[in-house]
Amino acid sequence: MTNLEHKSGHNKPAQEKEFVKEITPKSVDYSQWYVDVVLKAKMMDYAPIKGFMAIRPSGFALWEKIQELLDRRFKETGHENAYFPMFIPHELLEKEAEHVEGFSPEVAWVTKGGDEILSEPLVVRPTSEAIICDFYSRWVQSWRDLPVLINQWCNVVRWEKSTRPFLRTSEFLWQEGHTCHRTEEEAEEEALKMLEVYREFIETEMAIPAVVGRKTEREKFAGALRTYTVEALMSDGRALQAGTSHNLGQHFARVFDITFLDQDDQLKHVWQTSWGVSTRLIGALIMVHGDDRGLIIPPRLATFQAVIVPILTKKDRERVLEAVHELNNQLKPHIRVKLDDREEYSPGWKYNDWEMRGVPLRIEVGPKDLDKGQVVLVRRDNGEKFVVPQKELFARLPGLLEQIQNDMLQKALEFREVNTRSGSDYEEFKHIMEEKRGFFLASWCGDPACEEKVKDDTKATIRCIVFDKKPENEECLVCDKKAKEVVYFARAY
RNA sequence: CGGGGCGUGGCGCAGUUUGGUAGCGCGCUUGACUGGGGGUCAAGAGGUCGAAGGUUCAAAUCCUUUCGCUCCGACCA
Incomplete structure (x- = not known):
């Protein structure tokens, strides 16, 4: 019942408590994490009919x-x-x-x-x-x-x-x-x-x-x-x-x-x-x-590629608002930008909200930034925060978004590579499907019976037969017949 | 279709064991002070306890039936 403890806010590390508390961490319960994200990011809602x-x-x-x-x-x-x-x-x-x-x-x-x-x-x-x-x-x-x-x-x-x-x-x-x-x-x-x-x-x-x-x-x-x-x-x-x-x-x-x-x-x-x-x-x-704070949308697919969050203090409200509206108008022709000038939410609340929704980049503009002629940028994908002179912002944004897109692909690619294993030892294969999952590249004789046995033993299935690649004198992962195909095994959704 | 979990203000839950005035957190409304990582205070609104039947002086609580959601399996984009 770790899950319940989490949801009611108990027994959580102080660090985590600072962030989106409605989302169950992936490590606690992956399925629940997924459901929390789609609901909290307002992606969908359940219909009064099962499955809709x-x-x-x-x-x-x-x-x-x-x-x-x-x-x-x-x-x-x-x-x-x-x-x-x-x-x-x-x-x-x-x-x-x-x-x-x-x-x-x-x-x-x-x-x-x-x-x-x-x-x-x-x-x-x-x-x-x-x-x-x-x-x-x-x-x-x-x-x-x-x-x-x-x-x-x-x-x-x-x-x-x-x-x-x-x-x-x-x-x-x-x-x-x-x-x-x-x-x-x-x-x-x-x-x-x-x-x-x-x-x-x-x-x-x-x-x-x-x-x-x-x-x-x-x-x-x-x-x-x-x-x-x-x-x-x-x-x-x-x-x-x-x-x-x-x-x-x-x-x-x-x-x-x-x-x-x-x-x-x-x-x-x-x-x-x-x-x-x-x-x-x-x-x-x-x-x-996605991560424990919610969605992360790659810039090319994002409805809003960047969100501008003004820091509105009583004293500087007017000039900050004026500045962000101008910035918004300047950026609009070049990137898909959203200005969040709602005054009924605190900046911190907005940070969490937009992070949950996966907007790739946040642009913070407050009185201190205006004084220094700068803005604060925060990347959603890696949390990196940096200060950019306002003059350079325009020139740097497209490249930065592209960088985020590339880094996201790279990260996913690395994850896939680390989690793609291969071998010919059936016991090892079973162990990996149980413990680590991921893709397992192996040789297969082509017999549906072996495919079936794998499924019974590990719940994994053959995801696909690799193109243009034939095993060289190897045995099937499962039986001792000569292998005909190279295939990816994995547990699937 | 099998196994588990759950249905109580909008959301998340406590209360059910041992029947006795429906509660908490979040959210919502109004106002003030705030505002650089989910602010503070004050005052409010909001509930036929999933549904039906039964037991009882009395049911969220006990019994029966039923509906729905959800997770895990079997089957599939």
């Missing part, structure tokens, strides 16, 4: 930023946005056998419209392959109609048994790209291209280093030929699937009859891909960068 949530403005702003930055990349790679219905006739979902088997346990049903019982029950989309393929079967006739490169931003519903804010909710927001191609090679290229878009986005904008690879049969998308994945390591040593890209092959094209007449006068099925990332990315952001 409201995404509050400060959480949604992150999603908007993610949308903006990703959507730009989708457009650059030739994709267009569209929108498809939220409801899918059940018979459509049923067409692809593997697909329906994978999703039927978690679909939500609509059986009534008003007072009338529907003759054809509908399901709320858990993903849109089925309904989109139904459209594509009509839209695609000729090789001239290919490729189809469409994306949609929407919500989906999966009736989950256990849910956690952002990481797994029954309804979540995402984007799903759905493409059709003339050849297998082209589809494969598309699937890998979008995987790389995700990886690059997550690393560049979110400052989260990610490993990419292919999913095993056990872990792949229901109905896909191959599934590729972007995996990130959270600060508790568990892996999180941050994005997926599927080569669907012709599985859906066959059952939905998506055909085109090729130049050689042959009627052929298209080759398809689908790929997506969700609001789960927000969960990843929190768990990769």
Whole structure:
């Protein structure tokens, strides 16, 4: 009941007491820390329905930023946005056998419209392959109609048994790209291209280093030929699937009859891909960068990159206010800045509040600073505090924000490297999965039985099969057969 | 779906063992003094104790049923 002691404010070191007391320290209870952060930073609130949530403005702003930055990349790679219905006739979902088997346990049903019982029950989309393929079967006739490169931003519903804010909710927001191609090679290229878009986005904008690879049969998308994945390591040593890209092959094209007449006068099925990332990315952001004081948002993704906190004393109130308003106006064209000139909160209160919300940089301006022609800067990521002459501020800010972004990535990268281990000793592996977690790079024979055994023994799963890397004459980590693949193991969310 | 924890002012909790006038902290309101790391003082507002049924002179407290949340597992973005 350490947790309760903490919450009621007892038995805490004096040092900690100075800071945000509503947040349970990571070291005490990681899950509780996560929940405290999302609630206290006003990212979300629980809905009156299990597994559902409201995404509050400060959480949604992150999603908007993610949308903006990703959507730009989708457009650059030739994709267009569209929108498809939220409801899918059940018979459509049923067409692809593997697909329906994978999703039927978690679909939500609509059986009534008003007072009338529907003759054809509908399901709320858990993903849109089925309904989109139904459209594509009509839209695609000729090789001239290919490729189809469409994306949609929407919500989906999966009736989950256990849910956690952002990481797994029954309804979540995402984007799903759905493409059709003339050849297998082209589809494969598309699937890998979008995987790389995700990886690059997550690393560049979110400052989260990610490993990419292919999913095993056990872990792949229901109905896909191959599934590729972007995996990130959270600060508790568990892996999180941050994005997926599927080569669907012709599985859906066959059952939905998506055909085109090729130049050689042959009627052929298209080759398809689908790929997506969700609001789960927000969960990843929190768990990769956050600390005991709350969120830390990388500057490129931050709604506010810097917050100006004036120190308003009775005597100097007017001139400080005037100065910060001017500073705010000067900075506005160049960085996303917020002036917190509320007078009903003390500066110290604001420091804690903005730190909890993860604003990358704080700019303090008080009477002493005005006298000396300077401002005080405090970095959220490492707490570093330094004085900058006001004249230099303008020139230094962009570089400083970039520095913070880089340092955050570097820190996450180092964490991942320290927590990526490898070896061939199964006992050691079990021990590491139990004690330290993190990624474990090892060789695997390809037998699902070994994969299953690992899961039973350690709760870890194969997160992905590493691209272009084959074991050299090694045995499988689990059995004594010859290894075929190099894989990352980890306990996952 | 299994196992644990929890439902009491907006939030966090005490009170339940042993039935007897609903309490504390934070937040909120008003005012004054304050203001460089969650300020101080004063005066206030706010609760059918998750719901239903039962036992009793009397139920937050005992009994039965039920609903919800949450954590951990099994299943999944």
